[in-house]
Amino acid sequence: MFTKILVANRGEIAVRIFRTCADLGVAAVAVHSSADAGALHVRTADEAVDLGDGPASENYLNIAKIVQAAVDHGAEAVHPGYGFLAENAAFAQAVTDAGLVFIGPSAHAITTMGEKVAARAVAAAAAVPLLPGSAGAVADEDEVTRFGEAHGYPLLIKASFGGGGRGMRQVPGPDEVTDAYASAVREATAAFGDGEVYVERFLVDAxxxxxxxxxxxxxxxxxxxxxxxxxxxxxxxxxxxxxxxxxxxxxxxxxxxxxxxxxxxxxxxxxxxxxxxxxxxxxxxxxxxxxxxxxxxxxxxxxxxxxxxxxxxxxxxxxxxxxxxxxxxxxxxxxxxxxxxxxxxxxxxxxxxxxxxxxxxxxxxxxxxxxxxxxxxxxxxxxxxxxxxxxxxxxxxxxxxxxxxxxxxxxxxxxxxxxxxxxxxxxxxxxxxxxxxxxxxxxVTLPEPEPAEEPLGRDEVYVQGRYFRIPVFSDGVRSGAVVTAAHEDSGNGERRSTARRGPGRTKVAGDGTLKAPMQGTIVEVKVAAGDSVVAGQLLFVLEAMKMENPIHAPHDGVISTVSVAQGDSLPAGSLLAEYAEAV
Known part of the structure; x- marks a missing residue:
């Protein structure tokens, strides 16, 4: 058994692995981004390595930094957890090349089975039943359309190097191919660093x-x-x-x-x-x-x-x-x-x-x-x-x-x-x-919960261009909670977990403005100033927490201004667009 391992992950799975390490008497090393310095997995580990600031590509997905951290801290093996680099063959090989043990299959097995198109070929060789699917990755939306013409709809576009539902889009019919293909490629690229996708028939009641x-x-x-x-x-x-x-x-x-x-x-x-x-x-x-x-x-x-x-x-x-x-x-x-x-x-x-x-x-x-x-x-x-x-x-x-x-x-x-x-x-x-x-x-129709208890009052303010909500609680709530609640709004506007007014709800304010329901990055803008829109029409796509979130028009009207562009990173509450008339 190993005496020390490094866990190349965060959150629940890292904490879970550390628990077993403690049971087995194995020392555990955590890695973390600077933003995660105080996270539970860092507090749980025996040692921790700060991989630096920036997006995940610069820390949790940085193979060289993680392998060097394992070597520097005397780890004998690396556990990838799930997500991030868990199914990255280059990472598994880099760990092995550094003289360490990768706690998982070989790089060859990851390449063969983790890459979805290659895995279909193995399944065929092993006489495992397969759904109709593309012979390999599809190069463009035209290939998706030709596959649909040959095999029928609905289809499913899937990330070749993906998992966890990322980079996966259902295609009900030919009219949806263009948007579904672009969205799947975009999300696959953001989540896995590779936008390759393939297509297969979708079973409706499976x-x-x-x-x-x-x-x-x-x-x-x-x-x-x-x-x-x-x-x-x-x-x-x-x-x-x-x-x-x-x-x-x-x-x-x-x-x-x-x-x-x-x-x-x-x-x-x-x-x-x-x-x-x-x-x-x-x-x-x-x-x-x-x-x-x-x-x-x-x-x-x-x-x-x-x-x-x-x-x-x-x-x-x-x-x-x-x-x-x-x-x-x-x-x-x-x-x-x-x-x-x-x-x-x-x-x-x-x-x-x-x-x-x-x-x-x-x-x-x-x-x-x-x-x-x-x-x-x-x-x-x-x-x-x-x-x-x-x-x-x-x-x-x-x-x-x-x-x-x-x-x-x-x-x-x-x-x-x-x-x-x-x-x-x-x-x-x-x-x-x-x-x-x-x-x-x-x-399934999920019931709307009872409204949260209303605080005595609440102000919405902008400070140096950033949006904040400052709730005012009753005397029974300690003042420290009020200070904590004054974080930049990331969709947690109410103190109670049952709150529904803030998180994820795109609304038009009384002045006719449409604001971002959460912090994230605009990955698609599908409306322009002067456009007439109908309720439910897709206006923006906002990427947050590894998921693409569509933002639809809450009602009919005419858009007077659009305040964001593709690629903009926004705090929650940022102005997206304005209707011509206040509602």
Whole structure:
């Protein structure tokens, strides 16, 4: 076993890895951007390295800096977590070339399976069912159109080097190709540094089912059960569970064996996940993630394994601790808790300071978090605050336990997805597993919460061109809270986590101005001064927290001025446009 490792990540996954390191007696080194200097993962580690200021490309994605930090601090191995460089073959190779161990598959396996087009070729060679897809990456929107003419719509454009729903766009018909292609390429470039995309048919009523696999350097390979991740918004998962409900024993075994054929085809070593789309009694290869998954805790709870510890042991040259596939006990369900405002089903990013987090306690509840009370969710990174996971001897019990846990999870200061998760779990469709990847966005109406208690008053001010909200609270709120609340507004305008007026809600003010609902970068402007617009028309696209957020016209009217251009980085509340008449 290693004596010291470096974790090339941040947030919840870094904290999670450090917890296992502490259990195993392994020293842990954190890396961080200057903006993250006070973050929980930095406070949790034994040592920390400041990689500098600037965007993620200059710190969390800077291969040379991270490898040098590992060497300088005497780490023997590097764990990439998920996201950032986790599926970057050049990073894995650089770690190896520096004489260190990469805690994950080889650079060759990442290139082969992490690159989605190459992975489809491996799946075909391993006799795993495939959806119709492009033979390789598509060079332009015309190729997407030709594919649609040949195979029919809807289509899905996907980032070749992506994951987590980034760089993925659904194309309902030929009229949407241009915007979908441009948006997918743009988001893939921003998230992964490569805008290459490919296209495949989109199954309208499919479920997303994945299989956890593990291989070691002794040619042993197992699958550790399956998970259902069908509850998604913007192709990003919100609720995950193990095992996937309602599958026949024959299909479950067939998917597991198909996943193992892929593992053996590339001589895979380490943790990985093979993802499938399931429709009826048929399943189709979707992609393979060559890393630990966000949703790995549900597999841990039904297998009794620590998958991070297993990663470390396998990377250190030890054989798998389990050689029998598909052995699970009970059911586990996870709710991702994100700093997002789910009002109206928009799930708009809502970064900002967290006043307090109170996690529920229970024998079969687990709270994995990247933040504590007093921390701030920065708009620079993804929106995941933590994950609440529940286990039960059966699925119904796991659902009930998680509902109790969500009721006891209190996060004050930012809008979160807690209420959305609770509503989803309580629906009859979810209880009966009558869901698909489009179910949440097409069949679920999230309730509007009760309005937050109003403060006594609030002023909105600009200071040196930056927008601030200064709330005034009752005498029962200590003055320190008022000072904390006076941060630059990043979508957390109310003290209560149930606030809905501020986070993610684009509104026209009384003077007819349209303002940015959150801090971010304008990546597309689709309106000009003098244009007549109708309610719901797309006006701007704002990138924030690794997500593109469309900003639509709130009502009909004529735009008199547009105050931003593509590429502008804005604080929340910045003026975007003005209507010709005040409303």
């Amino acid at each position: 479920r997303h089912v994945e299989v956890q696999v593990f291989g070691d350097s002794y040619a042993n390979a197992v699958y550790l059960g399956d998970r259902d991740c069908s509850v998604q918004r913007r192709h990003q998962k919100l609720i995950e569970e193990a095992p996937a409900a309602g599958l026949s024993d024959a299909m479950r075994a067939a998917m597991g064996e198909a996943a193992l054929r892929l593992v053996r085809e590339v001589g895979y070593v380490g943790a990985g996940t093979v993802e499938f789309l399931v429709e009826g009694e048929s399943f189709y290869f979707l992609e393979m993630n060559t890393r630990i998954q966000v949703e790995h805790p549900v597999t841990e709870l039904v297998t009794g394994m620590d998958l991070i510890a297993e990663q470390l042991r396998v990377a250190a040259g030890e054989p798998l601790s389990r050689t029998e596939s598909g052995v699970t006990n009970g059911a586990a369900i996870e709710a991702r808790i994100n700093a997002e405002d789910p009002a109206g089903g928009l799930f708009r990013p809502a970064p900002g300071p967290i006043y307090s987090i109170t996690a529920p306690q229970g024998e079969h509840l687990r709270w994995d978090a990247g933040y504590e009370s007093g921390d701030e969710v920065l708009p620079l990174y993804d929106s995941l605050v933590g994950k609440l996971i529940a286990w039960g001897p059966d699925r119904d019990t796991a659902i009930d336990t998680l509902l109790v846990g969500l009721d006891g999870l209190k996060i004050e200061g930012i809008a979160t997805t807690v209420s959305a998760a609770a509503h989803i779990l309580a629906t009859e469709d979810f209880r009966s597993a009558n869901i698909s990847t489009r179910w949440l966005e097409t069949s």
